[in-house]
Amino acid sequence: MSTPTRPSPVAADAPLTLTEAPPRTLGLRDSLGLWGNLGISLLLPVAAVYVVMPGRSLWVTIGAIVVGAVIGAALLGATAAAGAREQVPAMVLLRGLLGRHSSYLPTALNLVQCVGWATFEIVIIAEAASRVLDAPRWPFVLGAGVLATAMALRPLGVVRVLARYAVWAALAALVYLYVQVLREPLPELTEGSASSFWTAADIVIALPVSWIPLAADYSRHVRSSRAAGVGASVGYGVATVVMFTLGVLALAAYGSAGLDVIDALLVVPLGALAVLLLVVVELDEAFANLYSTAVSAQNVVARADRRVLVLVVGAVATLLALTFDIAAYEPFLFLIGAVFVPLAGVFLVAYWLLPRGTWDTSDTAPARLELLLPWVAGFVAYQLTLPTYFAGPGAGWTSWWTERQTDLGIDPANGWSASLVSLAVAVLLTLVVRAPALVRGRRS
Template identity: 35%
Template structure:
């Protein structure tokens, strides 16, 4: 999870998911290859080079990345036949992932420090910025057909991409455990209210097992069989119920007139809102690699996550203000306000966030561990997340998770500039595992990209310490992007 993702009593970022497929047939005729390249190249902008896997790559397995399971192999570009996601699929998936209790909790943090009117304005601005960046990152997955961490090889180098892959796997385990804890606590609160009993141990195992089974099944099955069929309708019903209850039970006009206490700056509020969509940057390509066209991926993500982020940040802010401010009483306020059934529906949907964390942890690991299949790794990470949720106090893990998360905003500033401006959305699949090829750089490490990334991380920490009211997420992303562009500007022709 990227950016400043607050935790427990703060906003929480999180992650996403899956990977690729059987390798393309490398024995196509030249006309077939041309047609395939033309079809898969019909993206938002410039075409990328062929997504086919080079025979030399097949003959010489990559010691750094491995197979990781034939269906979701991170370094195998998804072939056209398996690119099943259109605009509707992308919308359903990202609308679902954008709605959740953690998003509402993040919205509740904006008040009463800001007035409700200013909080809603910050939500609108932050959502617009964050969701556009998220959708652009999603285009990389559709352009390349690669899993998120694998798609970083052209930017960081064949070996260099292993660094964020390891960090991503570590943070996703933490956030997966935290999602299980959130679901457990919410379900236990609802059970106490409805039936008068508490069984947190059982809830932990149930939600951990459910998320793990979904992660093993993969995103193609999850989106088509669950989300598009009935999951999104449950979600819409729950969200609509909560919204109707809010408008029926509370004087919204009076709350809009109430001034803020001044404890939160407007810039800090925007940064808090931006942090949530940016927290999905290290994962989005795990989904969007299955997109048919980049334009469909972009529109579906933009609309799905954009609407969800606006809706639930706003709900969280209003319900939080009605509960007295902050997120501490938000869940009980939602339940006691007549939204118990709606909250239950939202809670069921929250499983998809844990599923995304677990599955993407497996895919990230598959990019640097040759022997692990994605289903096997998903089962292992699901068990680990459940065990952590049972045994580890998350309060002691939060700062570590946030520190790791902070490195991804500047990283994706570098990645977005490299993909869209420097390489003009082109990629050579055959060079992804070749230390002597285009992405070999210096012994597999692209030093210019790493220097720009480190500068962005330093900027993030400096802004957080000395200008906390400004918000560090977006500035660090921009600084990393600008530094990288300056470093490679003299060598731009090498990517043409």
Template identity: 35%
Template sequence: MKLSKIMARTDWGIDPVPEKHRILNFFDFFVLWGGLGVGLLVILAGSFLVPGLSFVQAFAAIILGSSIGCVLLALVGYIGAKTHLPTMVLLRSILGSKGSILPSFINIVQLIGWTIFEFVIMGYSADKIVKLITGHSNHYLSTAIFAFIVLVMALWGPMGVIRQWLKKFAIWVIILITSWLTIQVLGKPDVLSLLTKPGDGSMPFWAGVDLVIAMPISWLPLVADYNRFAKSVKESSYGTFAGYFIANVWLYSIGALLLLTTQITQDAGGFVPALLSSAGWLALLILVMEETKVAWADIYSAAVSTQNIFPKINQKALFVIFSIFSYIVAVVINIVQYENFLFLIGSVFISLFGILLADYFVIRRGAFKTKKGINWIVIVIWILGISIYQLSSRQYPGLSASLVSFASVFILYILIFNFSHKGTRFFKPSQFTIFNKFSKD
């Protein structure tokens, strides 16, 4: 393949994607979001559900949390496919162009954080495998290799990664290796007794649901960056939901099973050896290689979010800067606080996208218009939603902080819009609903 074909155009910036480039179909999105839902960190997140919950309780939390999170993911992706705009630009409709700078900055920080986590676990895992085979260890080199691969993927662009790498090759390897890992974990001694063993009660059920919701929610600020390339709005929504739901349920379940059957510790020092003993070095190496797609998406969307703040900045230069920075930080940190990082992400973005969905589907009923300046009312509601999430998670662990926060801001935004004279400044909604929109697309 020629280099010119490999380095396909990536830089649409924040402008609407031209019609001739809106080519992705249901299977493209199924492959993309199914692939992005498979990763070592998803397995690690699943391990946090037990032994606080029994496996039966954990699996119920996984199904419920995945359903809720993937519906939200598909709905935000729907808006991106309909408007052909990236996610941070969508937020201009509720926050204003200047107001969208704040979530863009937060998104950049969280995406670089995710990239660092990915580099840490990829580098550490590969180093363990190399040491097992050769007896030599070089964590800095193994991490650098993966950082370079991710950078090349970012330069390749979404069309190349999705259609040439994921669709033609990677997704089939992912299915094969994940199936192999599932068989190995289920083949552990006394697995049936472990599956029926009661939990120790240290994690409330709804806290477990929140931990599962946190994973698809972490993709809300990215989903439109890719779904804007959709040929069909309906196919993008269904493909996004189906792909991510299956992957999230599968990998969270493997994570819970892995902890029950191996008694791993939830840091790289205990997590990676447990995977190594369960899957074998070749399967683990392939899983590590597949992790690059997640880091690629983080790097690509971090650059797109930066362009919402600085529209004229060079996208490829951002890929290089973010990759180098993430590598430097990755070689000196530990991911023991990963669970807290997930909960923090959930509190920031679940409420913000609750406002966006209320605005687009209820208030405007499918109409979209960006605004200038800063909408301070929305920022106040957003901050209130974050506070509600944090209060609920700490004081009322028996409730789902994600659902409470989302429902609170969703209802509050609609009430304020309808009963405040400030609402007259907004664009008048069109006369159609999400339901007949789906039937028309």
């Protein structure tokens, strides 16, 4: 990466190319507002259906949500703080870990992940809006795609709007939905068992961790690493607890009628209005994924104009949302997410716990191929703990890993957190792999 030029004191928004230095105009309130809004997503209460298990008490379920949110948000905050310190996007930040050319591997995976999640968010927005307004879905797909793309063209301006206005509108809708749901009869908090606590927590951990490959794209514009870390961890962590718990309570209150979470919330008096407001707020998730796709691509093509990249990616995601069954693609997105869990562990240990000297994110950053080992081992540990579930043509992946579990005597219903097992393996192996370099450093 060539030496960035100094940003203008009146720089209005994010730089157009990777060769320009990022303006650091965001403070703690902006960071809290951004990550709070990203956490207020309809995807989280919808995912709550995977957290609720027959026989598990409501108290244990909510406890798993809190524990999972704390763990995931802490990892996200530590990554965001590093991005603010180094002032580079997320994939460029990985040059200091793996080297410039080796960083292209996680970059390619992140491009696929970001386009997929942008498409998924557009589908969620369109599906929810079509249900609320009882209208065809395709106009909402087009509208959401166009609006999210427009937002991604001026990301810092959007962040300020989110922090100052959108977060309060979303909170008002959430407070109303909570009041209405809590008025319904709910089961006793302690009724049931404590089964599968870590399985439930693992699902919650996955949501904050899914943002780790994007965090530095935004935190590089925050004035201090402390503001970036606190904003990401507290903003997204609190929102995660709030949204997952809303989904769990809605299922407990209305689930007996066989409704999914969105339909359950629509049953609430004036629930359609509140859900429609959350649908509008949902645009920020699609915008963030579109913007991060463009910024990630600049790790490979540093001089590419991010506005052109955003327009291309926005058009692709919108077209996919119109023509592709994104539900069939969802397991693949979770598989890619499992790839980034151990990578986060390797990065955080190498950056925060081991002596690192200068974190080299330049074009000449040397390769550290030995750090691929703990990354790959962590991914294998994840799949051996909880294989990513595929149906249909991809079922062979799940069955192969299930057979390996049997070979190793691992109970498929082990109840462990795949994220924590993966992180532990990645962290320990990173320490082992880097030990010789540390010893040489002390002797020199």
